[in-house]
Amino acid sequence: MDIRSETTELLGRLGVRADRLAGGDLVVRSPVTGEQIAALKTISAGDAAAMIEEADAAFRAWRNVPAPKRGELVRLLGEELRAAKADLGRLVSIEVGKIPSEGLGEVQEMIDICDFAVGLSRQLYGLTIATERPGHRMMETWHPLGVVGVISAFNFPVAVWSWNAALALVCGNSVVWKPSEKTPLTALACQAIFARAAERAADVPNGLVQVLIGDGAIGEVLVDHPKVPLVSATGSTRMGRAVGPRLAKRFARAILELGGNNAGIVCPSADLDMAVRAIAFGAMGTAGQRCTTLRRLFVHDSVYDTLVPRLRKAYQSVSVGSPLETSALVGPLIDRVAFEGMQKALDAAKAEGGTVTGGERVDTGGAEAYYVRPALVEMPKQTGPVLEETFAPILYVMKYSELDQAIAEHNAVGAGLSSSIFTRDLMESERFLSAEGSDCGIANVNIGTSGAEIGGAFGGEKETGGGRESGSDAWRAYMRRATNTVNYSKALPLAQGVSFDID
Numbered sequence: 001m002d003i004r005s006e007t008t009e010l011l012g013r014l015g016v017r018a019d020r021l022a023g024g025d026l027v028v029r030s031p032v033t034g035e036q037i038a039a040l041k042t043i044s045a046g047d048a049a050a051m052i053e054e055a056d057a058a059f060r061a062w063r064n065v066p067a068p069k070r071g072e073l074v075r076l077l078g079e080e081l082r083a084a085k086a087d088l089g090r091l092v093s094i095e096v097g098k099i100p101s102e103g104l105g106e107v108q109e110m111i112d113i114c115d116f117a118v119g120l121s122r123q124l125y126g127l128t129i130a131t132e133r134p135g136h137r138m139m140e141t142w143h144p145l146g147v148v149g150v151i152s153a154f155n156f157p158v159a160v161w162s163w164n165a166a167l168a169l170v171c172g173n174s175v176v177w178k179p180s181e182k183t184p185l186t187a188l189a190c191q192a193i194f195a196r197a198a199e200r201a202a203d204v205p206n207g208l209v210q211v212l213i214g215d216g217a218i219g220e221v222l223v224d225h226p227k228v229p230l231v232s233a234t235g236s237t238r239m240g241r242a243v244g245p246r247l248a249k250r251f252a253r254a255i256l257e258l259g260g261n262n263a264g265i266v267c268p269s270a271d272l273d274m275a276v277r278a279i280a281f282g283a284m285g286t287a288g289q290r291c292t293t294l295r296r297l298f299v300h301d302s303v304y305d306t307l308v309p310r311l312r313k314a315y316q317s318v319s320v321g322s323p324l325e326t327s328a329l330v331g332p333l334i335d336r337v338a339f340e341g342m343q344k345a346l347d348a349a350k351a352e353g354g355t356v357t358g359g360e361r362v363d364t365g366g367a368e369a370y371y372v373r374p375a376l377v378e379m380p381k382q383t384g385p386v387l388e389e390t391f392a393p394i395l396y397v398m399k400y401s402e403l404d405q406a407i408a409e410h411n412a413v414g415a416g417l418s419s420s421i422f423t424r425d426l427m428e429s430e431r432f433l434s435a436e437g438s439d440c441g442i443a444n445v446n447i448g449t450s451g452a453e454i455g456g457a458f459g460g461e462k463e464t465g466g467g468r469e470s471g472s473d474a475w476r477a478y479m480r481r482a483t484n485t486v487n488y489s490k491a492l493p494l495a496q497g498v499s500f501d502i503d
């Protein structure tokens, strides 16, 4: 079966009607073959604003549904996702080019966050706080916030939505999602899956979850709308620079999940077998198109000549090819622009004295499919393109001799998402995790930079935007906190001993 027919058939099984897939202005191509697989209708700014109004009306009803009952909707969403896992995972592979285990893994992540959020729906705890006034009680109450806007990137087309939606829904909010214009089909599939869960649940108002099909301009409608108190935006730092100030201007909240330029440090005592495997997955997995992809590696000079030839061999032999037809570990880049960006970075690295292994186009899939051999670049210093995120499989490798110097170089870039150290020396690992160590939101020991679990809070510092999503107490960003003080005495003592006695 050709890829377009397979896409239509998969979407049909997932609950998206075929007539939505043709005759529109947004051409969707599969990076697997470069072929067109759909042409969707985009919405107008006016339609987007109307959908936000509808989501606001839905919020006003949903906030009064008890949180554990809201959790029941998310439990049903998890059930529907379990039933749809194979089809949705395959659709992720078609639309983004992920290898099957990563496509399915992304759907598993959605299921995991639903399970987490169901438990959370009974744990939206507030504190009771000691008060200085007799006969008083002070406490914190957490309330629903409103319409949560979600803007997502192409490379996690479904998981990022679910991280936000599962938490936002149990917290009593409605959700308006602007998916990447490169991956709208998986978004339509999620909408259909959610609709099935909503039909089975009680008290779900119409318009609780909306999907806006369109480009950055439609994203701006969400960013500027006064009835959207929180926008969770995932994408490039360039996008964050546009979105952040606009939200700040109207005092809306932002969860910004932006670009990464993640690094690892390989110390003298590292288990090199483990390091090679972790580096290979972190740097070449998902064709280098994860926000947490390993992009820079600092290797101690005592192990450099052992480790780097092994990495070079892995780069020369890793299988590159269609994620649908082969057992390749590296699938395609998303499009030609990504391929050109990679070649430009490699040229710049060479000009800075870099020695490149790999990086060439692999001729498979068709004229408009962009497969590349991942590139390992040995650099004399951290300069030029090493300082920026290029969203492609390029790993820059540099030597170091002192750990403090490696940590300083590690932190000397704009982004601050993920980091790792490979060592069996407790002093080195603790130093890396300390206040003087990695400045990233994620700091790992003896595992790679990518592949986070949903139980932890996910996000990064500096130009990565400072947002946190997913596990731990990330839910608090989706609610508003009220501090309540109750006086159950017959007196009115004022705080700080202030007196204000009127007759």
Ligand code: NAD
Residues within 6 Å of the ligand: 151, 152, 153, 154, 155, 156, 178, 179, 180, 181, 214, 215, 216, 217, 218, 219, 220, 223, 234, 235, 236, 237, 238, 239, 242, 243, 256, 257, 258, 259, 260, 290, 291, 292, 389, 391, 417, 459, 460, 464
């Ligand atoms: P992108 O910035 O091109 O687009 C992301 C989303 O932002 C899209 O939906 C796009 O339509 C929207 N958008 C663009 N300009 C906008 C504007 N002015 N107003 C509102 N919306 C706008 O990113 P991409 O190419 O889809 O994804 C790759 C990037 O995303 C990489 O930089 C990667 O590191 C980052 N990313 C970060 C995380 C994270 O959690 N930190 C996760 C995944 C991807």
